[in-house]
Amino acid sequence: MCSLVQKYNIPGPRYTSYPTVPYWDITNFSGKKWQKTLQKSFSESNAIEGISLYIHLPFCESMCTFCGCHKRITKRHEVEVPYLKTVLKEWQLYCNLFNEKPIIKELHLGGGTPTFFSPENLKYLINGIFKSADKAADYEFSFEGHPNNTTKEHLQALYEVGFRRVSFGVQDYNEKVQKAIHRVQPFENVEKVTEAAREIGYTSIGHDIIFGLPHQTIQDVEHTILKTKSLMPDRLAFYSYAHVPWLKGNGQRGYSEEDLPSASAKRNQYEKGKELLAEVGYHEIGMDHFALKTDSLYQAMEKGSLHRNFMGYTASKTQLMIGLGVSSISDSWYSFAQNVKSIEEYEHLVNSDIIPIYRGHILTEEDEIIRKHILNLMCHFETSFDKKEGGFPDLEITLGKLEEIKNDQLIEITNNKIIVTEKGKPFIRNICMAFDMHLHKRAPETRLFSMTI
Missing domain, CATH: 3.80.30.20 (tm_1862 like domain)
Incomplete structure (x- = not known):
């Protein structure tokens, strides 16, 4: 740990x-x-x-x-x-x-x-x-x-x-x-x-x-x-x-x-x-x-x-x-x-x-979809996605960023579903960050947020 x-x-x-x-x-x-x-x-x-x-x-x-x-x-x-x-x-x-x-x-x-x-x-x-x-x-x-x-x-x-x-x-x-x-x-x-x-x-x-x-x-x-x-x-x-x-x-x-x-x-x-x-x-x-x-x-x-x-x-x-x-x-x-x-x-x-x-x-369509995923993870420790429901243009970027988190056994991904493991719960902010397209596309030049741990 x-x-x-x-x-x-x-x-x-x-x-x-x-x-x-x-x-x-x-x-x-x-x-x-x-x-x-x-x-x-x-x-x-x-x-x-x-x-x-x-x-x-x-x-x-x-x-x-x-x-x-x-x-x-x-x-x-x-x-x-x-x-x-x-x-x-x-x-x-x-x-x-x-x-x-x-x-x-x-x-x-x-x-x-x-x-x-x-x-x-x-x-x-x-x-x-x-x-x-x-x-x-x-x-x-x-x-x-x-x-x-x-x-x-x-x-x-x-x-x-x-x-x-x-x-x-x-x-x-x-x-x-x-x-x-x-x-x-x-x-x-x-x-x-x-x-x-x-x-x-x-x-x-x-x-x-x-x-x-x-x-x-x-x-x-x-x-x-x-x-x-x-x-x-x-x-x-x-x-x-x-x-x-x-x-x-x-x-x-x-x-x-x-x-x-x-x-x-x-x-x-x-x-x-x-x-x-x-x-x-x-x-x-x-x-x-x-x-x-x-x-x-x-x-x-x-x-x-x-x-x-x-x-x-x-x-x-x-x-x-x-x-x-x-x-x-x-x-x-x-x-x-x-x-x-x-x-x-x-x-x-x-x-x-x-x-x-x-x-x-004003939230864009992609903002609204990502917001739901982050809410699901924050409230229920899981979220689902597919092309019809829950998909968004940058989903592949998110899945790529989740790969290492998955390898560290903080999440499980099966059948278009992400489930946070017991081991992963203390790192929920980091998991949600994988969905944050605004953060990825415009990394802050100065410190904005507190530490996740």
């Missing part, structure tokens, strides 16, 4: 979309084209499966140095209401494009720190969204909670407006690691909010744990997993730290690469964590996710309905996902669009009745 780690540990995408953002064709994109695909997708899917809504709440009171997300650091809570009013106005701009009420199946609050906002303001936001929308019969609402500032009042307020799933960012319980990533939170804080969520009635509680952090050892990962076992969250995101200090606006410059575990050490951390999680009853879901059999994510995997989008893995597919707030990305299935990243520009555009997107990509 160590030699394979050395061989395949290269920069690569996490494939929350295809094409990935650096390869979007922004020259062939326009707001008018985006709106056309948006309306097409809405008319095809709203009444059948509903839509997804992602709302980006960018404010944080302090900078966590492991984080690569778009955020604004401030302790001024008077920013809350003006921002939420702008988000609701942006939502209305979208609703004005539709000929019927949106039916929301999935809604997720991300950040930033959603629990930076007061419970009252979060209720104001959600109630405002549903003045112009209905809930699907099988809706699922979720939010990201910071263990240090998520109160019982937060949990209760969001429960009252339909939230039943929450994920808490744990990262690691070792104090030296916590200080390095500027995220000091004792186990007692996580325990308190986890138990409070259960008492209120949340049916899916998740914890996010990261391996490969600065100064982190395999003993630290083992300690964190064992502490996590004592709380038994319903699902876990156990993923590799993405070291991308070259991205503008993130804080990953408070330590050097020498402080990070080696690729083989990271893989050992992952394998040890995976072993401990399996012992207590967690099942691996797609890439980097684990769940108990009682959780909707596991049940979706069993039913074959697991889906992946800009929100990560979800228990069901919606063709249309609208992103609200600064930097949010929307997906109409036929195109992607991203909002501006400056809060001031975002508020100016929305208050001028302009949907605040600044770049995007």
